[in-house]
Amino acid sequence: MALENQELRKAGLKVTLPRVKIYQILERAGEGDHFSAEDIYKLLMEQGEDVGLATVYRVLTQFEAAGLVSRHHFDGGHSVFELAREEHHxxxxxxxxxxxxxxxxxxxxxxxxxxxxxxxxxxxxxxxxxxxxxxxxxxxxxxx
Structure with a gap:
């Protein structure tokens, strides 16, 4: 079973294609990369995935509630996401x-x-x- 499937199940979330694809994007992010919902949506579109922007927002909110991602709110209403990590930065x-x-x-x-x-x-x-x-x-x- 893929790591992202395990992480989703451990967080109490059903494994769905949009959740897996979004988790994979966040997981493959380089050190220090942070993505907005729009960034993730564009990456999904480039991969040929049929996932709507509303679904991306909903999944990210679910991930945040489950402790899988951290949301950062910057000035000007700019919010970005990254996988939650133990160490502080x-x-x-x-x-x-x-x-x-x-x-x-x-x-x-x-x-x-x-x-x-x-x-x-x-x-x-x-x-x-x-x-x-x-x-x-x-x-x-x-x-x-």
Missing amino acids: DHVVCVKCGRVREFTEPQVSEILDKVADELGFSITDRTLYLYGVCKGGCEESGKK
Whole structure:
């Protein structure tokens, strides 16, 4: 049985062709790749799959509820998805082209833990988005 079928069943979801195809796209994503529902829809169309945009949104919402994917909401209503992972990471977002890069920096975590401790808190979750512009212009990022 394929890994994506196991993951879907483990999450309590019925194995359907749209779910399998969408999971495969997210699974094959490169390190740091994040896809909008529209990106996934376009990739499905390029593969000759007959899956509507509404179905893509519905499946991604189901995946999010089941803990299979993480949704990130960026300024301007831009939302992207990636497979959920155990290790924490943060994001840098280009305000011109929308490119998203992720990074892990242990010193950031240490500083935030220290700040929270000084304020009498224990961090249970966090989201850190840095906004900027791609160095050298957006053409180099592969998006315009």
